[in-house]
Amino acid sequence: MKPKPEHTTQRLKTLLHCEDNLETDLGAWFPGERVVFRGKDLFSELNDLPWMSLLLYGITGRLINSKQNRLFESIWALCVSYPDPRLWNNRVAALAGTARSTGALGVAAATAVTEAKIYGGQANFGAIEFVKHALNSYQRDPGNFANFVNDELKTKRVIPGFGRPIVANDERIPPLMRVVTELGYQDEPHLNLVFEVERILLEGRKRMRMNITGLAAALAADQGLTTQEYSAYLIHAFGAGIVPCYLNAVETTAGSFFPLRCDRIQYEGQETRKWA
């Protein structure tokens, strides 16, 4: 392609401008002196923040209050950190332990695996997108909301945040709702709406219940998190379950985590054949 001269300048302009030049309002380390974190001094202005508040400040640029901090911590603590090494992401950490890899490698790999479709990152993304979309729909036409929900289910076959593999009910909802009620967040628009969605779905053929993904997404949306902020907030959410799965495996006999005999591979492919 023969680029036009004026286009040539435009194309390169971004890279030339950014060469050895990062303009940012995120923060910086001043070696031996101080750290600026989104426009505030970490050691004198943010020094009393709990870690969750600092995390959310980093993500959103907004400071949360102690009630919000408790809510966001409770979502992590009660909902996604099960120390069961059979769970797919936890199992990665346990495999790292039994294979005598390092903690960070096992946990990083498990965290990456958590960005999954049937649970974790992609499911949470879908759930908050749905609750936001659903509230818009409800506000536009409340009388037609049941049709909206049923149409979503019909066209997409799933509604993120509703239904659950293995079991129908979600044991995490009552304990999280107790915290929500205690904090006074029980009457918020997205939250009310997800219970209405559940009511509609329970009347349908599939009788789907809300799962924790739907509830947590509604609570976060009510606190003003965008889809991207919510996804970022949840990246480390599974950590309290993942880390002990690694430790437990690395503290037991090497290679002893669910060993598999050769005949546990059920081969369903081509018959034995010759290469030549």
Added chain:
Amino acid sequence: MAKEKDVIHSRIWSEEPEADNPFAAARCFCAGYDVYGEVIHKASWIEYVYLMFRGERPESAQAKQFERLAIALANPGPRDHSVRAAMNGGVGGSTSAACLMAALGVGAGQFGGAHEVALAMYCWEQCAQDLAQWRECLQSPPSGALGEFWPDLEHAPGFDPYGQSCPTPVLQTLELLAAGKPSTRLRWLSEHREELEADADGPLAMTGVAAAALADLEFSIEQGEMVFLLLRLPGAAAHALEQRKFGWRRYPFFSDGLHLSNDPGPTTTAKTENEHETEA
């Protein structure tokens, strides 16, 4: 009745155990071929990789084409984002796996990475060799086509939004692969490159050549994405090890490169502490 044990279902791999140990394999078969009894003697590495993904041996021309692609992708060089990620692991003394994980995590992206290749392969699937459809696809890139949780696509996949003209290595690779077989898409890409570049508002990139080559080799989009990730690891590994030896002192830190737009300046507390240190 005892519950049946869980099994791993596979069309790729089967094993026969050693007589004295059910946990050790005596013979391993890949798609029906005896790996240690025969494949290791007769196959090239690239043929074996192709077999794993496709379930069948490649024809000799396919194997040659695949190997050439593997060489083209093996090392994007130390300025590439994925290799830089691996080198950041190297200079800090991170573990070898961390360096490769860094390369994979960064090289997975849709700006020069494996997801861009997947999206370009998606364009091939949608547009085949129809210029009008390509125009539509390149001018309105298929953001979210392979998963809405990915960041929005900001350029036409397979093309470089910052490029001036198609770089020589990209042209050399395209020319060589288009002359080989299979190359239906590669030849069409070579013939229509300039029109496509105009529609994409940028020159063809190596991701675009890789996508066409992987599609010609009959890899699915998911397989192509995986293969691209895999094939770029050698360079990342070698550069990470090299930088581990050079060390962080000889590696760019961009000391004067960060410009903070909202620096509050030293606070009273910080000033006081520094003054104490000076006094001490």
